[in-house]
Amino acid sequence: MDDGRRRFSLAMVDNDELTLGMLTLMVRRLLPEADVLWTCRDGAEAAARCLSPATRPDVLLVDMSLEGLSGVETCRRIGAASPDVALMGITSFSLERYAAAVLDAGARCLMDKAKVRDVCAVARDLAGGCRPSTLSRYTPYVSKESAAQAHARLAATGATGRNVADDGERTREANSSAAALPDERSLTAREREVMRLCATGRSTREIAETLHVGESTVKTYVMRAARKLGARNRTQAVARWLVSRG
CATH class of the missing domain: 3.40.50.2300 (Response regulator)
Incomplete structure (x- = not known):
């Protein structure tokens, strides 16, 4: 449009x-x-x-x-x-x-x-x-x-x-970005939800407001998801999550 x-x-x-x-x-x-x-x-x-x-x-x-x-x-x-x-x-x-x-x-x-x-x-x-x-x-x-x-x-x-x-x-x-991509099922439901919101381009603050949690909590979920996905940062974590979902 x-x-x-x-x-x-x-x-x-x-x-x-x-x-x-x-x-x-x-x-x-x-x-x-x-x-x-x-x-x-x-x-x-x-x-x-x-x-x-x-x-x-x-x-x-x-x-x-x-x-x-x-x-x-x-x-x-x-x-x-x-x-x-x-x-x-x-x-x-x-x-x-x-x-x-x-x-x-x-x-x-x-x-x-x-x-x-x-x-x-x-x-x-x-x-x-x-x-x-x-x-x-x-x-x-x-x-x-x-x-x-x-x-x-x-x-x-x-x-x-x-x-x-x-x-x-x-x-x-x-x-270091060549780590193998694990299955998204290694993430908890809340970690997957945070990744989904990250993929829409929302900021940490916006995600915290959506989920009714603190910004530090959101950062913790992102950090855990990134570690499970073998990613070194939020951007790569979202990319690996999107690809793992097929």
């Missing part, structure tokens, strides 16, 4: 196939005006697609923990070549670990990927050409440069740069 919102294209690169599936599902649910152009798991492939007019998205979500070409270097390569893609860094790990490097590499901001509603809101704002300062209500890690300014700086210094993330640690983080 056309609600009058400006349509835009969006793409995603994340090393975890389950997370990609979950994010795609949530983006289509929360951002009906966005066309998911493509998804991939490799930074170099994402950069190549962004540099082709036929496959260039308006907004690209870039996970920081990529194998091969890192998330930071993926942003740097794209940002140096073109100002036409709004780059959004996302991660399930500490934002502080990657913030300085990815903003220097041309990303508009760095987001917690578990906060899917906020990620979608920022993607919409970026596609609409908002000022960087307006994004600060969603994340403290926002670039002070415009896309054009970042592109000019990166083009002048070159697409390559020092990667401040530790390669060995990043590889271990990426490999």
